[in-house]
Amino acid sequence: MSYKDKLDNINGICFFPRDFEASRKFFEEVWGFKPRRVQPPSAETGDAVSYVDYAFRGTVIALWDRKEAGPILGEQAISGEGHNYMTAVKLNKVEDIDAVYEEFTAKGVVCISKPETFSFGSRAAYFLDNEKNIWEFFAWCEGGDGPALVERGE
Amino acid sequence: MSCFEKIDEINAVCFFPSNFTRARRFYEDVFGFQPKRIQPTLENPNFIEYYFRGTTVGIWERSAVAAIMGEENLLSEDAHNFLTSVKLKTPADVDEVCEEFEKRGVVFLAKPKAYRFGSYAMYVQDCDKNIWEFFAA
Numbered sequence: 464m465s466y467k468d469k470l471d472n473i474n475g476i477c478f479f480p481r482d483f484e485a486s487r488k489f490f491e492e493v494w495g496f497k498p499r500r501v502q503p504p505s506a507e508t509g510d511a512v513s514y515v516d517y518a519f520r521g522t523v524i525a526l527w528d529r530k531e532a533g534p535i536l537g538e539q540a541i542s543g544e545g546h547n548y549m550t551a552v553k554l555n556k557v558e559d560i561d562a563v564y565e566e567f568t569a570k571g572v573v574c575i576s577k578p579e580t581f582s583f584g585s586r587a588a589y590f591l592d593n594e595k596n597i598w599e600f601f602a603w604c605e606g607g608d609g610p611a612l613v614e615r616g617e
Numbered sequence: 618m619s620c621f622e623k624i625d626e627i628n629a630v631c632f633f634p635s636n637f638t639r640a641r642r643f644y645e646d647v648f649g650f651q652p653k654r655i656q657p658t659l660e661n662p663n664f665i666e667y668y669f670r671g672t673t674v675g676i677w678e679r680s681a682v683a684a685i686m687g688e689e690n691l692l693s694e695d696a697h698n699f700l701t702s703v704k705l706k707t708p709a710d711v712d713e714v715c716e717e718f719e720k721r722g723v724v725f726l727a728k729p730k731a732y733r734f735g736s737y738a739m740y741v742q743d744c745d746k747n748i749w750e751f752f753a754a
Contacts, residue, residue, distance in 0.1 A: 473673070
């Protein structure tokens with residue numbers, strides 16, 4: 464079975480904004496997006512919210528604070544004046560992440576963060592495509608739609 | 618009804634590769650993606666969309682993008698160049714979202730217009746100058 468058969472969907476498009484709070488305000492107050500998931504603050508994130516994603520039918524739009532993403536992806540991958548984001552692809556099982564990693568590295572794909580189980584509830588690996596765009600391949604450790612979901616208000 | 622409720626889905630994330638043909642080879646030969654849509658012609662494409670369940674991934678040749686959104690809004694070829702595409706149900710919805718965004722001071726790269734590639738679309742920037750497309754078929 465090829466790794467392609469393990470891909471579930473494009474889970475999210477994730478921005479790494481220069482100012483996390485300003486972006487959150489823009490997307491929520493100007494564009495009116497509703498948070499679907501707010502990862503709770505932790506000591507690792509300086510007791511601040513560092514990740515929010517917004518609900519759409521299917522793929523989500525996410526914001527990830529550079530302070531948390533930088534140590535995982537490498538500062539050089541998300542800093543600078545470019546459009547900063549990544550495309551997140553969901554797989555069904557955590558062991559699929561390691562299989563994808565093996566297949567990609569055998570093909571010479573650049574991995575910027577090897578498969579790891581993260582405190583935010585997923586096992587993930589991060590790769591660069593041919594133009595250094597970042598791709599996340601992940602699976603939720605507990606399956607389903609993952610942790611920290613926000614109840615949708617009316 | 619707010620404009621948020623008009624949004625149908627995140628249709629695609631679209632890259633603007635520095636080398637369209639090389640990017641095509643990478644996505645099809647290395648990542649193994651299967652083309653879902655090729656425009657304007659099979660022989661000489663400037664846009665290819667790859668199939669996934671739900672939201673798709675697309676590549677769009679920079680010269681074709683610049684003709685619509687302005688060369689000055691494409692960052693250097695070393696930057697991450699892409700667009701997030703949001704589908705709405707009708708062209709009238711695109712106009713309504715446009716009116717609401719104008720009131721909210723959103724920066725427009727291109728106002729709503731019918732394009733030869735089959736969509737009625739507008740292009741805007743978010744607070745970090747990331748490009749968004751809002752369109753209807």
